[in-house]
Amino acid sequence: DTEVTQTPKHLVMGMTNKKSLKCEQHMGHRAMYWYKQKAKKPPELMFVYSYEKLSINESVPSRFSPECPNSSLLNLHLHALQPEDSALYLCASSQTAVRRHNEQFFGPGTRLTVL
Amino acid sequence: SQQGEEDPQALSIQEGENATMNCSYKTSINNLQWYRQNSGRGLVHLILIRSNEREKHSGRLRVTLDTSKKSSSLLITASRAADTASYFCATKVGEGAQKLVFGQGTRLTINP
Numbered sequence: 001d002t003e004v005t006q007t008p009k010h011l012v013m014g015m016t017n018k019k020s021l022k023c024e025q026h027m028g029h030r031a032m033y034w035y036k037q038k039a040k041k042p043p044e045l046m047f048v049y050s051y052e053k054l055s056i057n058e059s060v061p062s063r064f065s066p067e068c069p070n071s072s073l074l075n076l077h078l079h080a081l082q083p084e085d086s087a088l089y090l091c092a093s094s095q096t097a098v099r100r101h102n103e104q105f106f107g108p109g110t111r112l113t114v115l
Numbered sequence: 116s117q118q119g120e121e122d123p124q125a126l127s128i129q130e131g132e133n134a135t136m137n138c139s140y141k142t143s144i145n146n147l148q149w150y151r152q153n154s155g156r157g158l159v160h161l162i163l164i165r166s167n168e169r170e171k172h173s174g175r176l177r178v179t180l181d182t183s184k185k186s187s188s189l190l191i192t193a194s195r196a197a198d199t200a201s202y203f204c205a206t207k208v209g210e211g212a213q214k215l216v217f218g219q220g221t222r223l224t225i226n227p
């Protein structure tokens with residue numbers, strides 16, 4: 001199984017809502033990532049988890065709260081988002097975070113719209 | 116700051132023609148990777164070239180790397196409609212090389 005799954009595919013939420021994005025992989029990877037991608041732009045790294053521990057936070061606002069319950073799951077909790085947070089949120093995984101020559105496997109993304 | 120810059124930003128060619136995309140980067144690298152993204156979907160890893168390699172092939176893909184010029188190119192030969200996508204180069208930066216930083220990407224359109 002070389003697949004990274006993400007749910008939901010689409011999410012529309014108001015600025016006062018609380019929602020969560022979910023990501024799952026069963027490749028035995030020990031590094032997982034969240035990226036944000038705006039239209040016609042490259043993905044931008046948000047968080048890196050290595051062995052279920054947060055190793056990189058790219059100065060992401062606290063209204064985004066990541067969680068890694070186990071080595072296969074990665075969540076992104078959303079609260080009090082702004083309309084400018086509307087984007088495609090991509091999850092990825094790799095064997096490890098620090099190994100230089102490994103590729104990342106991406107999920108299909110969650111298209112988030114904040115009203 | 117962006118590690119990779121790509122050109123052209125957009126490329127439109129006829130099916131069967133070859134497509135070439137270029138990527139320039141700023142800092143020293145261990146490797147450079149190319150990814151494809153179909154419209155609004157996840158990225159797919161295409162090929163990785165290490166800093167001590169100059170050229171690498173995978174099917175219809177040919178990647179070159181010139182570390183002296185800090186540049187790479189991706190050539191897709193005999194293009195097909197299914198190759199229509201955005202293509203991104205990416206390099207690993209930062210402490211422990213944990214961060215993958217993408218270039219701006221090239222939007223490739225293959226016309227039937």
